[in-house]
Amino acid sequence: MSHQDEKQGHASRTMRTQRLELRHPELEDAQALFDAYAADPQVTRYLVWRPHKDATETREFLALRRALSSTGASYCWVIRKLDETSPVGMIELRVSGTQGNVGYVLARSHWGHGIMPEAVVSVVEFARSALSLQIISSCCDLENPASARVLRKAGFDYLGVRKSHFAHPAISHGARDVQFFELRLG
Template sequence: MSGTTLTPQPVICTERLVLRRPRLDDAQAIFEGYASRADVVRYLRWRPHESVEDTRQFLRFVGAAWDRGDEFSYAICLAQEDAPIGMIGIHPAGTRVVFGYVIGPSHWGQGYTAEALSVLVEWSLAQEGIWRAGAYCDIENPASGRVMEKAGMTYEGILKRWSVHPNVAQEPRDCLSYSKVR
């Protein structure tokens, strides 16, 4: 599949947020804020982290993926603070990108995830060779669908048996699909 090589900015600022490359010293805040919480990762593709070392391992993985150009994960931080409250990832796939995100429950319902997603969707679609920015969520997670809509994405339909969410079931589950195209 032909596309482009993305070169993301290491830091992106919005009115209320700083999106930056995650660091190993973020592990404790990420572990405590959301990565260890079963209620937060319920509809994600990974299980809750059992230790801060699990989180460090994950941070090493996302750092290496960034360096290879496979995916670009950003720590979501409040503008006046350095501790991550969540994370958002860009997964390039030829002429499109796919997003995934998570945010700690103490920051749910405040529009931070939609703000982060919106700026990265717009940045992605401004890149030469990227024509589609998409994301999906478990069919039982409509709050995530609302985040995508607030970020300017349009609901496209149900992807049948699309993604395994191991905290819910071992079989692929139906997902709601959203995108924005240029």
């Protein structure tokens, strides 16, 4: 794929909702994302990565997401509110065959306004129309009801608890129980 094709492919993945733009991450987003949430221990508490120490770590994180996205194994977007210039979060769709798995994060100052359900619905529509995926799953820590609520609001079904499923290193070393959700697109 040429650089131009790659740029056009990424551009075509830009999505707009009523209040948001979701676009492919640039390495230049690192400082804004670091300032917005990547170093915030409350935001990263239930994530699979620890708070970043500096914007260089956020840049490396973005470089990895971009590399994965160029293989088709993952699609990643930064989330920007249309009335603001800086991105406020990220959402990722990991793809395996006809199945996807979604994960997301949002700056704490923007919690509680329905931003993430709006972003998830947009990514679900992308998975359905552009990738023809059949199932999207997601899981969240038992102690993360806000994330569970996001998934319910976006139309996912609750399938129960999976024991010792994911490590959330900010809380403990061992794998933790998670609530498992699924959305069938077929």
